Amino acid sequence: MNVVVLRGTLLRASERRLLTSGSVLLQLDLSTPTPAGVATVPVVWFDPPVSAEFDLGVEVAVLGEVRRRFFRVGGVTQSRTEVIATSVVRCSNRRAVTRILAAAVEACSAV
Secondary structure, rough: OOOEEEEEEEOOOEEEEEEEOOEEEEEEEEEEEEEEHHHHHHEEEOOOOOOOOOOOOOEEEEEEEEEEEEEEEEOOEEEEEEEEEEEEOOOOOOOHHHHHHHHHHHHHOOO
């Protein structure tokens, strides 16, 4: 099982990219508190709704899964660990946050 729920603040405005496959990718960088300090977490969301745009400093909740992807740059294989989002909502929208938390609990219960 691979379920992630994050709450954090955007370090920069979301960035929308059109991929060669025709899919749309929304990139987010979250800052989230940890017991050791603050962690920066890269988040990507494939084919988000058109209305999904987030500004710098907005607090969001993310539901998704952790993935490590490998790619080649300059003949060298590199990797990146990121969260692949299935939902991203503003924390100010309490109902939406409640919905993604319920979805996370349901995913954990389905095992």
